[in-house]
Amino acid sequence: MKHDSATSSGDTSTSPRSARLAPAGVSGRPEGPFLRSRWVKSPGGVEELDPAALAPGFRAAGVACGLKDGGETDVGLLVCDAAEVRSAMALTRNAAVAAPVRVCREECDADAIRAVAVNSGNANAATGEQGYRDAVAMRDAAAEALGTEPRGVAVAETGVIGVPLDVKALLAGVAAAASELSETGGLEFARAIMTTDRRPKQATLRADGVTVSAQAKGAGMIEPGFATMLCFVQTDGAVDDPDPVLRTALAESMERITVDGQMSTNDMVVLQATGAAGRPVPAGLLDVVLLQLALEIVADGEGATRVGRVEVREAIHDDEAERVARAVANSPLVKTALYGRDPNWGRIAQAAGMALAGEELEELGPERIEASELGDETAEAEISVTLGRGPGRAHVYFSDLTHDYVRINAEYTT
């Protein structure tokens, strides 16, 4: 990911979060349809299934192995039982990368991932060579329990950093999860990969005879942790060349979001497609699943109460538009204006001008900046900047900067 998201509160008080996109139901799952953002255009004919049900050919489980205090589930395992599986994997580009990301990069066949093993109690980052060996041991234990090739198992970890992994407990957890795999384990898996997420983020959608299930987490800081985004997508549809399909969908979803502009050491996305349905995944289906999950991550960002979308038009080229959009989306002045319901176009002009420092630019007055929705009470606010320089355009989704963000990150000390 070029930008990922530090997300979710370690605190469950809801008072400053009354403007959330959707309240969580008794199941912990948000009420209402999954594809509910104003910015997600459903391709049509999409049926939303029980999110516990995985796409046909997949099983999953979530168990507690003791890495987390309080007995919460902290090990997730997901496996594909179909004869054939094609896959693609995207990993963080952060140079200070965690051990499981190194293992996936160096020791996995990204195009033939059959299983995914996740722990959400320890990021296994900045843990040296022992951490690397531990991540390999986790992968090998999953492969052995599932009877698969080690190179077909991806490992992901998230949680506390700089602390040695209790690998013995984790390996026992992997073995226990392998014995509890179920075709309706999607929700348990989604719960087991959460850290400080307020709620699980997952969906199972069906269109044109093809099912797509997906689980994501956007994590925050429980202890001194790294913010991490993980996302797993399964389908019985056919995807001939998963890597470009995944990268294209990510470019419009996980690559378009920011909470605090901070790139994680542990980010990972895996797409697995069996093709058993005998037909391709309907056009646009993967894209809307990933976009809605990306928006869930922003909405559940640390301290977040609102989501913004900034669109930059008429830049010289798309890259310039993206640079300006990211400068606006990551500006603490714009993010506090979103929080404060302040339609402050001047802050947007300042951030855009900073991104174009040293260049000639026509004056960015109110006729070029539409910021009125910043002042609305709507949970999803749209702003736009028209540069008048060319055909380039780009957009970014972002969360607001709130008292809770400061509280979560300043008061939860080491």
Added chain:
Amino acid sequence: MKHDSATSSGDTSTSPRSARLAPAGVSGRPEGPFLRSRWVKSPGGVEELDPAALAPGFRAAGVACGLKDGGETDVGLLVCDAAEVRSAMALTRNAAVAAPVRVCREECDADAIRAVAVNSGNANAATGEQGYRDAVAMRDAAAEALGTEPRGVAVAETGVIGVPLDVKALLAGVAAAASELSETGGLEFARAIMTTDRRPKQATLRADGVTVSAQAKGAGMIEPGFATMLCFVQTDGAVDDPDPVLRTALAESMERITVDGQMSTNDMVVLQATGAAGRPVPAGLLDVVLLQLALEIVADGEGATRVGRVEVREAIHDDEAERVARAVANSPLVKTALYGRDPNWGRIAQAAGMALAGEELEELGPERIEASELGDETAEAEISVTLGRGPGRAHVYFSDLTHDYVRINAEYTT
């Protein structure tokens, strides 16, 4: 400036600011010596004079013309009476630039600035061609009142943006200021350029028979304003080639600071040197004046309670070191750790790794990151990152991210 500083609170409550570098005395000026930061190494033999006294050959004044509510002074005028004056000027690189900056860029002789006229009630930014004409009128009025060439008058403005300037009131203020110019007007001038600064920032130092006086402001948001840094430096010492001298001093002071990573539309620094003392400015004197003023701006940053200094060593080259240092200094996770007294080296590793995304990097464990001072109660905390890649190094000073920052910027709405 590549980076400037959004500074100072619009609120005068002091409770969350108890760890300020120095308390303000009854004069509004901080108690104790001016050169008080642990990071400012005085060149020796420096005498601190009454800060109201300007360097010989200069006069200044501050008056109220009504741009600010409440009758506070809002027009500052400063003029050099010496036969000869050399000067240099540095302006913001922001592409969304305010009218006074355009006037200085296009219509001033940067190497022969004799006078400076400032208003602190209206930034005159995003005000179109009328704003440009108003800034020219302000310059011409100052030139006429002082009997100088218009091209020798620099104009600076700061305050509310996107609002037409009350140019009639301002021109009356310029005329009134011209009639009150005084050799001991330094403090009044420093007050007249403040917006939401908690206190004036100025000093008059003398060494080896040469006097340097300087005034700065780091502004915040009263109304939807742009954060702006202004700084004016006068000396009777000789400076043969002021432009490189100023740029070198700025590179180690105003260019090394960040409050929120936001570049202003109105930043300006002017150095004026008469040479009347018959000897050069002692080596290092300009540098320490500018560095201490830069640190004052950070310490008075919006909501700030502490100042951090991050030093990055052993980068491939200095530019890489600076990129990493700025990523650390602008990371909201590091800034909240500084606020929360949390020696969280993991957040520093994450930010550094993000700045080096896609590159090979040896693991950034605690042996490469010194962050213990983040956990101290000291007002000035030092951290370091040793990359092990080469000889490059750089450092940046930054403020913490606090509840007051969010309050100031979220709750002061348009």
